Amino acid sequence: MFKYLPHTEREIKEMLQVIGVDNIDDLFHDVPKTLKDLDLDVPKAHSELEIFERFNHLANKNIPLTPFVGAGAYDHYTPTVIRHLIERQEFLTAYTPYQPEISQGTLQYIFEYQSIVTELTQMDVANASMYDGATATAEAMMMACKTKRRNKIFMSETVHPATIKVVQTYAKYRNITVTLIPEQDGVTDIEIFKELNDKDHAGIIVQSPNYYGNIEQLDGYRTLLDETKGLFIVNSDLATLSTLKPAGYYKADIAVGEAQSLGIPLWFGGPYIGYMATTKKLMRKMPGRICGVTEDVDGKRAYVLTLQAREQHIRREKANSNICSNQSLLALFVTIYSAIMGKKGIKEAQQKSFNATHYLAEELTQLDGFDYAFNQPFFKDVCLETPHDPQVLQKACEDKGFFAPLVIGEHNGKHRLLLSATEKRTKHDIDTLVATLEVA
Amino acid sequence: MYYDNLIFEISKENHIGYSLPDYDIPTYHIPKSFKRKDELLLPEVSELEAVRHYTNVSFKNFGIEKGMYPLGSCTMKYNPKINQDISNDPRFSLHPYQPDHTVQGLLEIYTETARILGELSGLDAFTLNSYAGAQGELLGLMIIKKYHQDNDDLKRTKIIVPDSAHGTNPASASVAGFDVVEVKSNEDGTVNLEDLNSVLGDDIAGIMLTNPNTLGIFEKDILEIAERVHGAGGLLYYDGANLNPILGIARPGDMGFDIMHINLHKTFSTPHGGGGPGAGPVGVKASLKHLLPQPVVKKTDERYTIEHHNDTTIGQISQFYGNMGVIIKAYTYLLSIGKENFKKIGQNSVLNANYIKESLKDLYQLPFERTCKHEFVFSGIKDKSTDVHTLDIAKRLLDFDIHPPTIYFPLVVKEAIMIEPPETESKDTVDHFIDVMKTVAKEAITDPETVKTAPHTTVVRRLDEAEAARNPRVKYRDLI
Numbered sequence: 026m027f028k029y030l031p032h033t034e035r036e037i038k039e040m041l042q043v044i045g046v047d048n049i050d051d052l053f054h055d056v057p058k059t060l061k062d063l064d065l066d067v068p069k070a071h072s073e074l075e076i077f078e079r080f081n082h083l084a085n086k087n088i089p090l091t092p093f094v095g096a097g098a099y100d101h102y103t104p105t106v107i108r109h110l111i112e113r114q115e116f117l118t119a120y121t122p123y124q125p126e127i128s129q130g131t132l133q134y135i136f137e138y139q140s141i142v143t144e145l146t147q148m149d150v151a152n153a154s155m156y157d158g159a160t161a162t163a164e165a166m167m168m169a170c171k172t173k174r175r176n177k178i179f180m181s182e183t184v185h186p187a188t189i190k191v192v193q194t195y196a197k198y199r200n201i202t203v204t205l206i207p208e209q210d211g212v213t214d215i216e217i218f219k220e221l222n223d224k225d226h227a228g229i230i231v232q233s234p235n236y237y238g239n240i241e242q243l244d245g246y247r248t249l250l251d252e253t254k255g256l257f258i259v260n261s262d263l264a265t266l267s268t269l270k271p272a273g274y275y276k277a278d279i280a281v282g283e284a285q286s287l288g289i290p291l292w293f294g295g296p297y298i299g300y301m302a303t304t305k306k307l308m309r310k311m312p313g314r315i316c317g318v319t320e321d322v323d324g325k326r327a328y329v330l331t332l333q334a335r336e337q338h339i340r341r342e343k344a345n346s347n348i349c350s351n352q353s354l355l356a357l358f359v360t361i362y363s364a365i366m367g368k369k370g371i372k373e374a375q376q377k378s379f380n381a382t383h384y385l386a387e388e389l390t391q392l393d394g395f396d397y398a399f400n401q402p403f404f405k406d407v408c409l410e411t412p413h414d415p416q417v418l419q420k421a422c423e424d425k426g427f428f429a430p431l432v433i434g435e436h437n438g439k440h441r442l443l444l445s446a447t448e449k450r451t452k453h454d455i456d457t458l459v460a461t462l463e464v465a
Numbered sequence: 466m467y468y469d470n471l472i473f474e475i476s477k478e479n480h481i482g483y484s485l486p487d488y489d490i491p492t493y494h495i496p497k498s499f500k501r502k503d504e505l506l507l508p509e510v511s512e513l514e515a516v517r518h519y520t521n522v523s524f525k526n527f528g529i530e531k532g533m534y535p536l537g538s539c540t541m542k543y544n545p546k547i548n549q550d551i552s553n554d555p556r557f558s559l560h561p562y563q564p565d566h567t568v569q570g571l572l573e574i575y576t577e578t579a580r581i582l583g584e585l586s587g588l589d590a591f592t593l594n595s596y597a598g599a600q601g602e603l604l605g606l607m608i609i610k611k612y613h614q615d616n617d618d619l620k621r622t623k624i625i626v627p628d629s630a631h632g633t634n635p636a637s638a639s640v641a642g643f644d645v646v647e648v649k650s651n652e653d654g655t656v657n658l659e660d661l662n663s664v665l666g667d668d669i670a671g672i673m674l675t676n677p678n679t680l681g682i683f684e685k686d687i688l689e690i691a692e693r694v695h696g697a698g699g700l701l702y703y704d705g706a707n708l709n710p711i712l713g714i715a716r717p718g719d720m721g722f723d724i725m726h727i728n729l730h731k732t733f734s735t736p737h738g739g740g741g742p743g744a745g746p747v748g749v750k751a752s753l754k755h756l757l758p759q760p761v762v763k764k765t766d767e768r769y770t771i772e773h774h775n776d777t778t779i780g781q782i783s784q785f786y787g788n789m790g791v792i793i794k795a796y797t798y799l800l801s802i803g804k805e806n807f808k809k810i811g812q813n814s815v816l817n818a819n820y821i822k823e824s825l826k827d828l829y830q831l832p833f834e835r836t837c838k839h840e841f842v843f844s845g846i847k848d849k850s851t852d853v854h855t856l857d858i859a860k861r862l863l864d865f866d867i868h869p870p871t872i873y874f875p876l877v878v879k880e881a882i883m884i885e886p887p888e889t890e891s892k893d894t895v896d897h898f899i900d901v902m903k904t905v906a907k908e909a910i911t912d913p914e915t916v917k918t919a920p921h922t923t924v925v926r927r928l929d930e931a932e933a934a935r936n937p938r939v940k941y942r943d944l945i
């Protein structure tokens with residue numbers, strides 16, 4: 026007997042009798058004998074106590090550090106009620122809501138999530154979660170190329186390098202060419218885009234705030250793209266749009282990015298959640314799940330997955346994308362975060378992160394050998410330059426229990442560093458970090 | 466009725482549910498030209514208002530802990546509570562860019578999970594970077610494509626997919642830039658070897674299969690299929706959606722498969738989460754290992770490192786290292802089950818499925834009369850004098866607090882009802898399900914109206930799905 030496997034020997038016998046075989050192995054008579062002799066090198070069954078011991082041992086091999094690094098993963102505060110609510114089994118152990126009558130819970134939070142995403146992005150329609158910000162951007166690239174029937178796309182070099190790699194990977198296997206637009210002083214060089222822009226490209230992907238934390242000037246792209254009938258794809262950290270002008274303000278066609286900043290813990294890189302929103306015009310070209318409102322036979326308001334003819338389980342090889350399982354529970358996470366923090370709290374957390382990052386940057390650049398890498402407005406990440414040995418800096422921070430800085434390259438013989446502080450970092454923490462970097 | 470409101474509808478100006486510290490850090494001004502000024506329509510509620518709202522929203526859902534979930538090809542088994550506790554440990558919630566030497570515990574979990582999955586599947590190397598089964602498929606197909614490209618074998622543009630395959634298979638092949646060639650199933654539900662032969666040629670890049678297949682039938686000719694596909698220069702991709710019934714009994718790698726994905730949210734009991742997060746690790750034979758995506762976790766002299774740059778790989782498919790929180794749950798489960806029990810999972814799930822099939826085949830039409838694996842497919846009610854359809858039966862089961870089986874899939878069976886009772890369901894639960902299915906089959910003859918107007922007891926009844934598509938209202942602003 027084993028706690029997850031309830032059958033007793035006697036029950037197994039009774040069931041075999043009904044089936045009409047003597048032995049449970051007879052149910053595998055069609056599996057070739059040569060395949061069946063397994064001796065697996067796997068761990069023995071662990072009791073609960075042994076499992077806790079094993080993970081204690083593993084946890085002790087980690088050195089938890091207080092992060093002063095963002096770069097796509099931000100250490101924002103998570104209100105404590107969220108975990109209690111998302112772990113309700115009705116949410117956690119449900120399947121995809123294909124049977125709407127018993128999935129109104131999932132469908133309702135998806136509807137609320139879509140409302141929050143469209144509100145923050147100022148777009149018409151959002152899908153119900155993508156894997157992460159990078160793959161959401163790749164899906165936007167494919168959506169643009171398919172819509173425009175063009176197999177080239179522009180992407181700014183100031184997009185997060187991991188996002189660039191993911192987009193390039195997805196593109197390569199569909200024979201799509203990604204043309205990179207270089208940076209000028211830490212933001213996209215729109216003059217080069219103006220020169221290169223043509224009708225062979227399906228549009229451009231720009232990120233703001235970008236990888237360096239700089240806020241991009243997004244005016245101007247719409248007019249240029251209207252000339253070539255290209256699509257404007259804007260990638261943003263969703264939470265920052267509570268305080269910055271969003272994609273919709275700049276008349277973007279697709280808004281994508283990561284929503285981890287809406288309270289999702291660091292979790293060593295996942296699960297996080299990508300988002301995607303678009304215009305009414307492009308709604309049917311969008312991948313992923315969309316929930317809509319309808320009525321039941323009694324006239325009661327009800328929610329249902331809609332426009333499913335875009336999806337893989339109906340359209341098969343003609344589907345908009347292959348996405349099936351996604352990050353639904355993380356959509357609930359973001360929804361509850363938005364409810365708890367509300368209109369004011371989301372903004373306040375972002376403003377406080379903005380303050381903390383600017384205070385950190387200001388204090389650091391007072392030190393010898395630390396300068397701003399760019400002359401640009403920045404948001405939650407800041408890029409600095411230093412001639413100091415970055416490994417020495419990192420080691421000094423680690424000794425104090427901090428993770429900083431992230432080294433992202435070299436420029437004119439200096440090291441480029443990326444730093445970030447959220448609303449969770451105290452003034453004392455920041456002052457200690459600055460003092461540590463000064464001594465190092 | 467009050468609790469049917471949206472969070473936006475219970476929102477009141479100046480209600481707040483949060484608190485943030487004031488850390489005495491000066492305020493800086495966001496440049497005016499970039500600052501958002503329009504009024505955001507987001508909720509304002511107190512903490513209790515939010516907690517009560519989402520608790521009541523949860524009551525409108527059906528999860529595994531409420532009742533049986535015999536959803537074919539989806540393996541909805543019990544999700545052990547300890548999985549959740551372990552993955553919540555804050556000592557594992559570190560920044561993904563922390564230096565390698567400070568995350569050795571996490572990298573050991575990654576590496577050891579990959580190793581055990583390799584043992585169970587008979588493949589030599591795994592990446593855990595893919596976020597879901599479908600992304601695993603896409604990754605697998607990229608590997609197939611790159612493998613042929615690296616061999617300068619550029620004319621291989623086609624992927625073979627059986628007509629009974631999951632919808633993700635042809636969709637993934639298409640997203641990866643392949644053309645899809647369908648092969649027909651035999652009358653017994655297995656791949657038709659003649660049809661397979663007729664499409665095999667030097668333009669075939671590979672085949673996507675699951676074994677047991679979507680009808681729950683083991684492809685007994687799998688070794689022959691593998692030989693022919695390999696003989697024609699193609700690779701074999703295994704869709705791991707149906708791994709549960711052969712867990713600990715047979716391995717895709719031994720059957721001749723070169724690449725596979727595993728749905729951790731199915732076979733390895735990390736919950737499905739209402740549609741995710743899952744994880745779809747991808748395994749390959751040693752000869753394809755160099756193609757796995759970056760970043761790659763490596764073990765050298767008892768130290769683990771993360772390698773971000775590697776020219777031989779297909780590229781990168783995720784921002785960081787996949788859904789680490791989900792991987793921790795799967796590793797917990799792997800340790801809980803252990804060597805002693807893997808085989809029993811396969812055995813007991815297959816026992817449950819055959820027991821239900823035999824108990825119901827007098828009332829429901831069984832298109833393939835043979836031993837099934839973890840799942841099987843009925844073709845509607847046996848008595849064809851009734852106009853009660855599979856959809857009606859599914860909806861009627863809702864009144865009995867049972868999640869309906871998968872319906873109208875696979876497409877090769879008319880009025881398909883696909884039943885999968887995982888090994889965590891006891892004989893008593895399975896007997897209850899059989900009784901309910903018998904009751905509904907009888908009702909279909911004696912009282913068809915009750916079945917056709919079902920469900921009667923759910924929070925909403927049958928929905929006007931066409932209206933939702935005709936007039937899409939997809940956000941709160943569309944309702945006001």
